[in-house]
Amino acid sequence: MELHGALVASPGMGHFVPILELGKHLLNHHGFDRITVFLVTDDVPRSKSLLGKSLTEAGPKFVIRFIPLDVSGQDLSGSLLTKLAEMMRMALPNIRSAIMGLEPRPRVFVVDLLGTEALAVAKELEIMRKHVLVTTSAWFLAFTVYMASLDKGILFKHLSSIGALPIPGCSPVKFDKVQDPSKYIRELAESKRIGAEVITADGVFVNTWHSLEPTTIGSFLDPENLGRVMRGVPVYPVGPLVRTAEPGLTHGVLDWLDLQPNDSVVYVSFGSGGALTAEQTNELAYGLELTGHRFIWVVRPPAEDDPSASMFDKTKNETETLEFLPNGFLNRTKDIGLVVRTWAPQEEILAHESIGAFVTHCGWNSVLESIVNGVPMVAWPLYSEQKMNAWMVSEELKIASRLNVADGIVKKEEIVEMVKKVMDQENGNNIRKNAKELMKTAEEALKKTHIPSAYFIQN
Numbered sequence: 323m324e325l326h327g328a329l330v331a332s333p334g335m336g337h338f339v340p341i342l343e344l345g346k347h348l349l350n351h352h353g354f355d356r357i358t359v360f361l362v363t364d365d366v367p368r369s370k371s372l373l374g375k376s377l378t379e380a381g382p383k384f385v386i387r388f389i390p391l392d393v394s395g396q397d398l399s400g401s402l403l404t405k406l407a408e409m410m411r412m413a414l415p416n417i418r419s420a421i422m423g424l425e426p427r428p429r430v431f432v433v434d435l436l437g438t439e440a441l442a443v444a445k446e447l448e449i450m451r452k453h454v455l456v457t458t459s460a461w462f463l464a465f466t467v468y469m470a471s472l473d474k475g476i477l478f479k480h481l482s483s484i485g486a487l488p489i490p491g492c493s494p495v496k497f498d499k500v501q502d503p504s505k506y507i508r509e510l511a512e513s514k515r516i517g518a519e520v521i522t523a524d525g526v527f528v529n530t531w532h533s534l535e536p537t538t539i540g541s542f543l544d545p546e547n548l549g550r551v552m553r554g555v556p557v558y559p560v561g562p563l564v565r566t567a568e569p570g571l572t573h574g575v576l577d578w579l580d581l582q583p584n585d586s587v588v589y590v591s592f593g594s595g596g597a598l599t600a601e602q603t604n605e606l607a608y609g610l611e612l613t614g615h616r617f618i619w620v621v622r623p624p625a626e627d628d629p630s631a632s633m634f635d636k637t638k639n640e641t642e643t644l645e646f647l648p649n650g651f652l653n654r655t656k657d658i659g660l661v662v663r664t665w666a667p668q669e670e671i672l673a674h675e676s677i678g679a680f681v682t683h684c685g686w687n688s689v690l691e692s693i694v695n696g697v698p699m700v701a702w703p704l705y706s707e708q709k710m711n712a713w714m715v716s717e718e719l720k721i722a723s724r725l726n727v728a729d730g731i732v733k734k735e736e737i738v739e740m741v742k743k744v745m746d747q748e749n750g751n752n753i754r755k756n757a758k759e760l761m762k763t764a765e766e767a768l769k770k771t772h773i774p775s776a777y778f779i780q781n
């Protein structure tokens with residue numbers, strides 16, 4: 323019987339990229355005859371344009387379909403997590419009918435962490451094996467499932483005081499002091515629901531590998547620690563699931579990079595959704611200018627009240643004026659800097675030998691793309707779980723410097739200091755060395771398959 327897998331990704335490039343990569347991995351290494359990937363989106367043309375080269379990889383055995391969502395008139399207020407969880411809830415009937423229409427019937431189902439409600443749909447449709455793909459760290463998975471196992475009162479106690487949530491067998495998660503915990507009720511409820519649904523899966527795939535998160539992965543394997551919280555549901559590190567740079571891609575940014583010395587350029591980008599306030603955008607511009615280093619900056623129009631504003635922003639495009647940048651900035655930096663509007667070919671940029679550092683919001687895909695290319699980072703977390711990722715790359719892995727984002731605006735002086743910490747010959751030596759070492763472990767992990775070979779064939 324043909325082995326067919328159905329994979330579903332929640333909206334956003336941060337979820338599309340790893341689910342597509344997992345799909346290719348299953349097809350190439352796990353005996354699948356066919357993979358169908360469903361990408362949930364409220365804007366098919368925009369998703370198609372951002373995915374670009376990934377769509378050209380589709381074929382009869384690797385089918386990519388969109389599940390379009392009409393969100394007009396819907397209340398999608400709240401954090402990005404609650405917005406995306408709500409969108410995935412709205413998409414459930416469409417996911418159900420899309421899967422029902424598949425021939426042959428899929429025997430394996432995978433959905434990302436934001437779409438765990440679809441596990442019940444897969445169960446109802448009697449799909450044999452149901453899985454969750456965690457598109458971020460094992461540590462975040464640990465946090466989510468452990469939090470779900472805790473009483474609400476204990477959680478609120480942690481949120482309201484400066485402190486940390488100790489997680490069995492791995493690093494505690496530190497919280498910022500929260501003025502008004504009631505604001506987080508919806509987000510907490512969604513997180514707890516997700517954590518509880520994860521353990522209804524037959525297995526969990528995580529976009530990580532052993533050398534990246536040895537302690538957390540070890541805790542999942544330990545029945546006394548997170549193994550207990552998972553109640554026997556196996557966790558497989560399957561990373562790094564990253565897109566590879568397209569050889570020979572032509573792009574103005576790459577032409578410019580070709581002209582720069584090795585390791586000399588600072589790449590600045592805040593993922594698919596990141597946006598800064600007008601004041602912060604100015605401070606970053608002055609900071610970059612003051613470092614004196616060459617740079618590529620993927621610039622977005624400022625947003626005052628939502629650091630993830632660019633995620634669903636369809637009004638801004640490549641022709642947007644850059645008048646929000648400081649007076650004369652473009653002219654003063656024209657010989658050392660390149661400003662790119664909205665979107666850049668990130669994998670190709672990070673793979674370029676001229677790149678010396680990556681100022682990143684620490685979206686997990688950006689972190690992994692930096693690691694597989696041995697590029698050290700300057701961590702500038704904005705929303706979601708990015709503060710955890712930033713802490714991990716700076717404090718634990720020591721492949722990044724980290725900006726202090728807790729006190730409001732990050733000042734230009736701090737930006738200069740943190741960029742220099744990575745870029746300067748002497749200062750940055752250790753960080754750069756660590757990044758190269760970790761890159762080697764990513765290369766090793768890429769050569770291996772981490773799910774037992776008979777896993778999908780049984781039954």
Ligand SMILES: O=c1ccn([C@@H]2O[C@H](COP(=O)(O)OP(=O)(O)O[C@H]3O[C@H](CO)[C@@H](O)[C@H](O)[C@H]3O)[C@@H](O)[C@H]2O)c(=O)[nH]1
Pocket residue numbers: 334335336337339457458591592593594595596620664665666667668669684685686687688689691705706707708
């Ligand atoms: O100009 C750009 C900007 C982004 N990208 C790509 O888009 C993806 C962005 O993914 P990521 O770095 O993870 O950022 P987000 O899109 O912000 O990711 C969301 O999903 C991640 C995985 O779950 C989480 O870690 C983040 O917090 C969440 O914001 C990456 O593959 C980038 O290479 C480009 O190609 N060009």
